[in-house]
Amino acid sequence: MTKKQLKLQIKTELKSLAQKIRDQKGKRKQVQYGYVSGLKRNRDSYRHKHIAYCSMFNNTPYHMIECPRDDNKPSKYTLESYKKEWEGLIDEETICPSS
Numbered sequence: 491m492t493k494k495q496l497k498l499q500i501k502t503e504l505k506s507l508a509q510k511i512r513d514q515k516g517k518r519k520q521v522q523y524g525y526v527s528g529l530k531r532n533r534d535s536y537r538h539k540h541i542a543y544c545s546m547f548n549n550t551p552y553h554m555i556e557c558p559r560d561d562n563k564p565s566k567y568t569l570e571s572y573k574k575e576w577e578g579l580i581d582e583e584t585i586c587p588s589s
Contacts, residue, residue: 542572
């Protein structure tokens with residue numbers, strides 16, 4: 491898979507995950523105490539995937555993606571694991587010599 495194909499695939503995954511989060515947030519008022527199972531896990535997953543996506547494919551510096559409080563930093567291990575996983579899916583792209 492090329493880098494461009496992988497970028498589009500991850501972008502569609504992020505969109506579907508965002509839709510799932512929106513659906514789950516709508517169910518909070520229907521449930522006692524507002525707890526919806528899986529919402530926190532999906533939010534954390536989306537956050538980490540989004541940060542890894544922006545830094546890997548768009549070369550966006552972290553401070554431009556988000557500015558969290560000191561006690562709410564993302565897991566560097568999770569970010570690196572997503573990047574390594576995605577880099578493993580990229581095939582070597584063929585580069586044609588110019589001459």
